[in-house]
Amino acid sequence: MARDVELTDEEWKERLSPERFAVLRQSATEPAWSGKLLHVDTEGVFHCAGCGAELFSTEHKFDSGSGWPSFDRAIRDGTIEEHLDLSFGMRRTEIRCARCGGHLGHLFDDGPTETHLRYCVNSLALEFIPEGETR
Secondary structure, eight states, X not given: OOOSSOOOHHHHHHHSOHHHHHHHHHOOOXXXXXXXXXXXXXXXXXXXXXXXXXXXXGGGEEOXXXXXXXXXXXXXXXXXXXXXXXXXXXXXXXXXXXXXXXXXXXXXXXXXSTTOOEEEEOGGGEEEEETTOOO
16 A cells, blocks of 8 residues: 555664654554553644654543543544454454554544544554644
8 A cells, every 4th residue: 555654664763763663663562551642631633653644633532541542533534544453362453544554553442432432542653742833
């Protein structure tokens, strides 16, 4: 699949910290409760830490109690790709940034809002830009 942002592993390694590279490019998961974006008190937008694409808004963020930032929807259609993930003997839906293919986390159908969705996202996959600020 052609993407708007396509880089080699070496280019990604130059752009990302080793921790972000592991999550975004190798589908690693940060430890629960460790992410700096788990608790965000201000309004704003969460961007892909790999390519800067807008992915989620604080308007749709909620505390799931899971230990990772959770959202009930993407900021707009087409920003998130969904893929079947059969790793670790489980059947899950992996979510990736549609612009660069970066691994974000997983999607579950146990959310508390009317969408019943929980986009469970690694903080390392995101950058938060408070409302009124620019990248």
